[in-house]
Amino acid sequence: MRNVGFMNKSSVKRNLMIVREQDVVVTGGVVFIGDGHTGKTHTALNLVRNKDRYKKTDLISKSINVEFDYFVYQSNYQQYKFTISAQLFIFPGQKGRAKKGEGLAFEDALDLYFDVRTVKEVIVLILTFNLTDIATFQNLEYWVKTAIENNLVSEATNIILLGTHYDKKSNIAVNETDIIHGKKFVQEQIANELNIDFPLKQITEVNISNLTEEGIENLIGAIIDAFFNVFNIDEFNLI
Ligand SMILES: Nc1nc2c(ncn2[C@@H]2O[C@H](COP(=O)(O)OP(=O)(O)OP(=O)(O)O)[C@@H](O)[C@H]2O)c(=O)[nH]1
Numbered sequence: 001m002r003n004v005g006f007m008n009k010s011s012v013k014r015n016l017m018i019v020r021e022q023d024v025v026v027t028g029g030v031v032f033i034g035d036g037h038t039g040k041t042h043t044a045l046n047l048v049r050n051k052d053r054y055k056k057t058d059l060i061s062k063s064i065n066v067e068f069d070y071f072v073y074q075s076n077y078q079q080y081k082f083t084i085s086a087q088l089f090i091f092p093g094q095k096g097r098a099k100k101g102e103g104l105a106f107e108d109a110l111d112l113y114f115d116v117r118t119v120k121e122v123i124v125l126i127l128t129f130n131l132t133d134i135a136t137f138q139n140l141e142y143w144v145k146t147a148i149e150n151n152l153v154s155e156a157t158n159i160i161l162l163g164t165h166y167d168k169k170s171n172i173a174v175n176e177t178d179i180i181h182g183k184k185f186v187q188e189q190i191a192n193e194l195n196i197d198f199p200l201k202q203i204t205e206v207n208i209s210n211l212t213e214e215g216i217e218n219l220i221g222a223i224i225d226a227f228f229n230v231f232n233i234d235e236f237n238l239i
């Protein structure tokens with residue numbers, strides 16, 4: 001296991017939050033992992049809406065590096081102006097290490113991530129799978145274990161089980177019961193491995209289509225909720 005140190009919720013607040021009078025700015029990492037070809041890169045593109053920079057196309061397929069982007073959200077809450085500045089990190093889905101000259105696979109990308117990341121804490125871990133391919137859902141078992149081993153999960157992390165290809169409604173192979181079992185599995189793994197009490201409510205599920213963009217707003221909502229959950233706005237005066 002990499003020894004990068006864990007943050008608990010109060011140290012997250014100390015390090016990743018600035019309160020200046022009515023202005024509150026928070027930051028943190030949003031990490032996408034999951035099997036190759038499940039739609040991680042396209043989801044991030046839909047989130048940041050860089051549609052001019054990247055045309056939505058099948059030309060982007062297998063990622064061979066860790067991809068970075070950011071997502072900024074502002075809202076008013078009571079007398080506060082609240083800004084979330086989320087750093088997105090999208091990992092390649094190819095497991096293990098790549099051969100020389102074949103770009104980066106997941107573990108190569110992980111080395112790079114630990115060198116270059118500007119924000120240490122993962123506020124949201126997005127475990128990505130293809131709703132029409134049950135194997136990509138079953139493989140989340142591998143991805144959650146890998147994430148825990150590499151300190152991508154802490155007490156402050158919210159988990160999203162992200163089902164893509166929601167446009168292929170008649171081919172959906174992952175049902176509600178699978179999701180319930182999946183959430184329990186993730187909760188138990190985190191609780192046992194990190195020896196913490198990890199509440200089930202910190203694990204949510206969102207289904208999206210990167211083709212029609214159905215569900216993208218829900219995903220944005222889930223990410224914002226995760227930040228509000230960690231940086232509990234009602235406790236500002238305690239900081
Ligand atoms: N129909 C449909 N196609 C999708 C959806 N999401 C992604 N795709 C397609 O699936 C393919 C893979 O998507 P990517 O975003 O490159 O997948 P990835 O998870 O980043 O893959 P790696 O970088 O190899 O790990 C692309 O051809 C996308 O156009 C979706 O929700 N619906």
Ligand SMILES: [Mg+2]
Binds near residue numbers: 040061
């Ligand atoms: Mg990719």
